[in-house]
Amino acid sequence: MADIEALIRIDDLAEPRLTDAQRMAIDSVPAMTFTVAAVLDAARATTGLDAFGPDDFRERLAVWLQSFEDDTELGPLGRATVFGECVRYASTRLRAHDLMRSQPGIANIVIDRPIMVAGLPRSGTTHLVNVLAVDPRLRSTPLWETMEPIPGPDDIGDPDPRFVRTQAMWGAFEHLLPLMPAMHEMAPDHVHEDIELQGPDFSSYLPEWISRPYRWRDYYSAHDQTPHYAYAKGLMQALTSNHGPARWVVKSPPHMENLPALIAVHPTAIVPITHRDPVAVLQSAITMIAYGDRIRRKRIDLPELAAYWIDRIERLLRACVRDRDAIPASQSIDILFHEYMADQKATIARVYDLADLEMKPEADARIDRFLAANPRGRHGRVVYDLQGDFGVDIGALRERFGFYYDRFPVRREPVLGERT
Template sequence: MNTLPLPVRILNLAGRSAEAVGWQPVSLDFDKLLNKARDNTGLNDFGEDDFRDPLKLLLSGLETEAKLSTLGRVVARSDLLRTLENRLGLVELLRKHPEIEEQTVERPLFVVGPPRSGTTIFHDLLAMDADNRVPLSWEAAYPLPPPETSTYNSDPRISRVQADLDNVDKLLPDFKKMHPMGAQRAQECVAITSHDFASMIYYVQFDVPTYDRWVMDHDMRSALKWHRRFLQVLQWKCPGKRWALKSPQHMWHLAHIHQEYPDALFVQTHRDPVNTVISMSNLAAELQGMNSDHADQRRIAMHYAAGLAKGYNATVDYRSSGALLDSQVVDLYFRDFIQDQVGTVSRAYEHFGLTLTPVAAASMQSFLDDNPADKHGKHLYTFQDTGLDEEALRAMFSKYESYFDIPRETLRAG
């Protein structure tokens, strides 16, 4: 699950108190954030008010649950300000150019499934096909002015975002072992729905369980309206044949995604849910540890276990209802994918009646050759780190494991 850009200036704050850097406590006050975003942009209209309550809930969690360090407060404030400024700019752009919202988003391809189940690399491979329009990290972080085809690979925002991501590597040198990032790599939908502050990206970075549980249960109608607008802005001057999108969050909201995009195609990835909990809690503990001195993988694992069980059951309920046609969804298993990645993509294309050209397939293989899973070192984690009981987890995930016939993996052990 990708992180958002990190301002260069905060690198020097790691491990330093507010007093040491001569700062007053960094404000995360709702009204002050909105007013600062207005001052920075000269704009006033945030659009519909749906974002206000979730933003307030997120801010409450940041203050009362996350135990933020000074660095964590700076990171949180910077991310939220950037997102609010983007929202102001998007509302203004759509006001001036209402024709943007008249564009269609036809047959988008969504990669859904639990975190750490191959969704990221599958999305990266889709980005190698010129027929797929994939949101990249730089344009998801800074969508304005809208990207243009003629400058898409030379836009100055690319180097800006890459510099921010390079600083993440300096602060968390082991993170790229878990989740390599790049300004021109595919970005997922959590970075888009964050513009309505209904995104699971925040819990990955900050210990805000109350807010994250709200996101899991949220109906997403407002956030998906913003999701569509965001895609329309990105494609306005830089169109593609079809959108290829991805987020584990869609597992909780498969019904809502399908309702917003009735003609969408879905690749649902599957992996042993216990190993998913181990891997995801390890990744989140690493990121939360950058923003707090109190990151606790066992607490994080308990949160993800309960949340994933809810998301798994939601997908089973919707898939078993028959509302999603078999022709619109294909199930792919992590074990099969890691054995033949391009071949698995090809099978998905065949299911949907799409053509994987030899050129696209070769580009995908070149990407894999240049980016092996252990390029930056091996991501090490163990089941013992979670403090959870396997039998209890299996009971939580039994509905999902049974319905999709999930093959069990050997658990990571120390």
């Protein structure tokens, strides 16, 4: 484990110095054919199933695939990654449809007042949801279960074979990208984003983290996401049928830009929304993406990456400002990142009060143990340079996000190279 005070400077984002393991991984993957038929045939072969349910998903899958094809800088491993994700989601769709067809009562399961955390990437959502998830009265989406929500016929045993596969996969990923845990740890048993449950319906902003899918970004922005929230709810019901409890705690950044869809599908939802300086969010998020891109892309254009995500975060925040009042005041609170970091227990208590959830001694003790075991920066602290690495004008960026600073009193965090 890295010293908690260790500073990490990644100085080769634009021109990566690849390790032998990274070169070997890039050179070892076969060529990929990006067609809907290729994805669906691979999913059928993986599962032995054939019925995908309603066919509307095929249009969205086609847009995903064309977006990946349009991204000409995706390298061999990047292409293999996005194709593999499509096959994984299609396989889950097959298994989910098969399960729900055989057990129609699943559709009647009540998802009771779910706690659905929204907030920018890198704004504390992951930490908050993992803290809340230690309470045994709440059901959550650990990484291993979101990767493969519906078990196959051979997924029997303890530990669950899906956990073992996820542990091996993410272990290999972190072997290739050893600095990733310092930016975003992905332990198999940590709670992951519930938009993974929209993946089998081929929606959400999932493709944007592993490619530059301009075509998909614009398609997604132009379509109501309510049907895909409903699809994800169906998977939550399926997961609840496997084991309870029926009260969930989940999180995803895109909830911020889909508040009307979220509350339409989950009218009793409790929605804590975390808020953080978007400049600090961006420097963290795009550095993490750029670091991962060394194995995904043939060439890394850091200014393009910055421009893509500045636009993307602006779209998300404008939707949040516009639709914030779609969530009833009795069901939502705004959580400022700097206040959460200053007093985590007080913030957690606010969420419990909002959710009408008694803080029992067992839950309180579990939370204390989690906080003690997971201090901020325990894998080291990355030094970000938004201006030096990405060519971003910090002052202009702050002006661009003025509408958000005006709406929510987030603390502006000092960044490297900024005039004070």
